[in-house]
Every structure is written in C-alpha cells, then in structure tokens.
Amino acid sequence: MSCTRMLLLLLPMLTLSAPAAPAGDSHDRVERLAFNRAAVRLNLPLYWVADADADGSVDPDEVVTLLFYPTATRWMEGGRFTPDFERAYDRIASWAGEPPLPSGLSPEEATRRRLVIADLDQGRPTLVRTDMRDAPAADRTLTRHMLRAAGLIDVLYGRQVGAAALASRVPADDVASQSLFRRNWGPRCVAPRTESNPKCSAIPGAPKPAYDGYPTAMQSDPAFCTLVAKENAASGLTDPFTVVREREGELVALPVTEAYRDQTAAIAAELRAAAADLVETEEAALKSYLLAAARGFERNVWLEADEAWAKMNVHNSRWYLRVAPDEVYQDPCQLKAGFHLTFARISKESLAWQEKLAPLQQEMEQALATVAGPPYAARRVSFHLPDFIEIVINAGEDRTPIGATIGQSLPNWGPVANEGRGRTVAMTNLYTDPDSEATRREGAESLFDTATLAHYPGDAEPNLLDTILHEAAHNLGPSHEYRVGGKTDSEIFGGPLASTMEELKAQTGAWWLTEFLRARGVIDEAFARQVWVDSLVWATRHVARGMYTGSDKTRPKPYSQLAAIQLGFLSDEGVLTFDPEDRAANGQDLGSFAVDLTRFAPAAEKLMRLVGGIKARGDKAAAEALVQKYVEGEAEQHGLIAERLQRLPKGSFVYNLEL
Secondary structure (H helix, E strand, O other): OOHHHHHHHHOOOOOOOOOOOOOOOOOOOOOHHHHHHHHHHOOOOEEEOOOOOOOOOOOHHHEEEOOOOOOOOOOEEOOEEOHHHHHHHHHHHHHOOOOOOOOOOOHHHHHHHHHHHHHHHOEEEEEEEEEOOOOOHHHHHHHHHHHHHHHHHHHHHHHHOOOOOOHHHOOOOOHHHHHHHHHHOOOEOOOOOOOOOOOOEOOOOOOOOOOOOOOOHHHHOOOHHHHHHOOOHHHOOOOOOEEEEEEOOEEEEEEHHHHOHHHHHHHHHHHHHHHHHOOOHHHHHHHHHHHHHHHHHHHOOOHHHHHHHHOOOOOOOOEEEEEEEOOOOOOOOOOOOOEEEEEEEEEOOHHHHHHHHHHHHHHHHHHHHHHHOOOOOOOOOOOEEEEEEEEEEEEEOOOOOOOOOOEEEEOOOHHHHHOOOOEEEEEOOOOOOHHHHHHHHHHHHOOEOHHHHOOOOOOOHHHHHHHHHHHHHHOOOOOOOOOEOOEOHHHHHOHHHHHHHHHHHHHHHHHHHHHHHHHOOOOOHHHHHHHHHHHHHHHHHHHOOOOEEOOEEEEEOHHHHHHHHHHHHHHHOOOEEEEEEEEOOOOOOEEEEEEOHHHHHHHHHHHHHHHHHHHHHOOHHHHHHHHHHHHOOOHHHHHHHHHHHOOOOEEEEEEEEEO
C-alpha cells in the first residue's frame, strides 16, 4: 500500500460538508443498538447517540460523525439529514439483521466473511464524545494539533504492529473486513468467541502480521523471544526504545527514531508547532512537555520528556497529554514499547481523592515493603496521586479494539519511574454511559448470587477508587526498575510473565490498600465491600476474554491471567464459593458464585504477601507455579464464566470531537 493510502486509512478525519436533503422517512426501521452495530459492519463513521425523544426513530440531532475512519461525512445539515445519511440508512437497514453477502462467494470465503462480522459484533460501539465548539480559540487550536499528532501516531503504530504491511491485501469490496482491519489494527480477530478460529481474518488466507520490532524471518521460530531476551543487555536488543534488525548475519539494535525517522520527525514537528501556538502563561508546564517530547521523537531520548511530564499536574495544567512509546503489551515478546497518544481534559474532582491519599503514600510504601519482605526495602516515593482525566482522543496503542485503559501509571522505566515520581491517572468518562452500565450489571447478575450483589455499587465511585489504587500500587513496592542480583523483572521473569506479575501486584495491591484505607478511617466498611465486589466483577470480565491471544500460548493476556489467579486464590481461601444448585441473581442461570466478604481482607493480605514476595525475591519458579495452578488448572470455572459473559458485547470505543 502506498504511504498516501495508509494515511487515509489511519488519520483522523474531520467533518466534510454535503448538501442538505429534504426530510424523508421517520427512520424507525432499525433500533439504536442494531443501528450502531450495522454502521460498524459497514465501516461507516456514524453513531446514533441516544433516542432522546424515545420515539424509536433516529433524528438529525441524535447522530454524530466518528473519528479514525477512512472517510468522514456530514450526516445532518441545517437540522435535516443529508443525502449521504439517507443512503447510509438504507444500507444500515439491510445490514442490521443477517448481512447480505455477495452471491458467488466460495464456501471458504463466505465462512470467513461471516466470522469477521461475528468478531465485529462482539464489540458494542461505545461513544467518547467531546464538544469544544464553545471552547476558547487557544483550546481548539491545541486540539487540532493533537488530532494531527494522533494521525501521525496511528501511522507509526500501524507500522509497529505490522498492519501497514498488510493493509493492501484486505478485499476492497468487503466493507466488514475493512472495518475489522481498522478496528483491530490488523487482520486478526480479537473477540473472545472468534480470536482462536484460524479462519477468522480480514484477509483471505489469514496471514499473520509480522511485528516490526524484529526481523520477519526470525519470527517463524516459536522461541525467537527467548533468543532475543538472552542477548547481552549492552547490545540494546531488549531495550524498549529500539527495533531489532539483521545486518550481515548479526542482530543489531536501531533506535526507534532511526527506524521510523519519517514518522517520528513529523510527530516532533507537530508537537513543536503546538508548543509555538501555546501562548498561555498558565500552560507553561504543558509547553515544556511538548518541547521535551518533540526532542524525544527526534533523538530517542525519553528521560527528559518524562521529567517534564512528571512536573505537570492538576494544579498547573488544564490538560493531560502523554505522547510517547510506553506499554509493551502489543509486542509478542513484551519488550518493545508501543507508541501512543492520550489527550484529555483534567477534572478537578480528582483533588478530593488526592487530598485524602497523598499524605498516606509514604506509609503505603512502607507497609507494602513490610508485606513483600526482604530483600526489598522501602524507598522514598513522591508520585502524583491520581489525576482524574476525561479522554478527548486516544491514538496508537491506546485505541484498543475492545475495551480501553481506565487507569495508568507511567513511565515504566528510568529515574522517574524508579524513584516513584511518575503520574497516575484514572479515566473518568469511560464505561460510564448507560449502555455500558446496563451490560456490566447484566453480566454480574448472571454469575453472582443475590446476597453478593447487594454490595454491587450503584455509582462509579468504588470502581474509580479501585482503579486509583491499582495505579498507585504500580508505583509502590518492587516494580519494573527494581533489581534482584542486578536484574530487572523483565530479565528475571521474561517479558510476558513480568507483565502478568506486575499487573497482579497492582490489582492485589488495590484490594489490600482498600483495607489499608478502611483501617485508617478514610473509607467505611460498606464502601470497601463495594470496591471488592466491583473488582470481582471486573475480574470475571477479564477471565471471560481468555488467557492467551488466540491459541498462541507465548502471548498471555496479563489482565486475564491476574484475574484467574485472584479468583482461584479466593476460592482456595473459602472467600469465593460456587453453588451449582443456586440460581444466579438474574433468576435464570443455574449455578452462582457467592463471596464471603468477612474473609476478604485477610485473604487479600495473604495474596499480597505471596505476590509481593515473589517480586521482591525475583522468584520465577513461584510465579510460574501460580500461573500453572490458577491459569492452567481452572479451565472448567473459566469456561462457565466465559459462556455467560460472552453472551454480551464488550465496549468498543469510538470517538467524536466537535470543533
């Protein structure tokens, strides 16, 4: 595919105009959820936000145009639908039920296309909407710069994950496959019921993308990650900010800014332009970060940008921006950092929790060090306790096919991370829409008994605290930069297991810190129980997604595996029990889980001691034993959870921005 076409595929598109059309039908042939599902099948940047007047008919003021699609269309103008909408509506009506596949397809091709649609349908389009039409001109200018930067990040990330190399092979006449390729960052199916099916792909023949961080030829060896990891650290092959290339029969490490010079230089230029237009004196911290990040994209030196970024907070900027290579989950070896951009508005509501938690952070670190045990010793921590942010746009690694990050602690490496000076954020405008809340409760009621769900929270605050404490725990105790015998956790455990253990430490830390706060009177017993029940619902949703990426056991899903370990451990401790004869809270499913919340806090501390000790000692054998016992050994329980929760579509976030 040409560079120009790739840009068209991945750049965010702003709204284009079209002539107005006369009022037509009542547009009541398709209900709202089916309308949005069909629009995804058709790769249309169209979303029905809500049936505001409850008349069952879509109205012009109820639809928006979505970003990050290959086209952009104005669906309404002057209070009336455009001809483009009328044409789209007819197609949506025909695709809302059984999609009309072309005649003459081979049986294999027809099967592939139906599987593609099945993968798409397991994601429920969920809107992240931002209206800045009345915002100050400076805010709109900054946002336009970030949109352009997001498009460039998308192109770069598309190269990293191997999508760019395969884009031209998606059938041009197959809109559903085009949509899947766009949403999934490549041809692979990712939804729970289809990701393990080798026939499910946006491209006939189901080619496997080659991750661009390593030579394509070496990736045919199932053990290639082990070969890379065994290299001397001085070679740079395992450095998160390099790519591995073969030169004259030898593996060499190239800086990402050399391997992707065209993209990184363009991103740097856009960030500098944004800084130049940022004349507000109250945004000095953001301007410093923009300039430092630009230098990172020019020189592959990220520590300066981390320092500038860590100095930003809710007091000195109205914006949250992170544009960098950070998380490693997209890498089959979980070594190379994926490029991403998060642009959000700071919510002042975070100040209340910061005021409660900031004075306790050193006490938290000391307590966790005591629980983890030698050789780990408490260190001085001064991380920013979490900023609440409202997402405007996500790009690159941040824009996942299904689900989204709801909390994050960064950076992962370097002095800022090692000294506990990173930033923790909680995304407050994700999963708070009525569709998501209803689906989550429906899933919980299919698994747990009525007594347990009496503690299910009626608002988002317990879930928010659980997210905050998870991210705070990343900054406490033995983390990525902690060394045992001179080796980091990635070097001790290997990239995939290191990721699982760090996430397990963080989520178990959230459980344990909930009791820590209750014991100090920061929250009461009722609120703590709501946090724990909400966390267990979260865990079941991750277990339902499967333990590995497809059938590839070299690519574990860290969140799914940590959730399996937690649920299995609670079962062993008698906290979580399953009664095959009891009806779940929905009154329909036979067999339900019950939680003895009086025993939860002691079990959480016991697991925290186990996991913290494994991390503190660098005990790979104990970590592998946890995975073997609870991930590989609980297949029957995992299957039951998956069967019930996979009935429900998962949130797949889509974005609208009005400027």
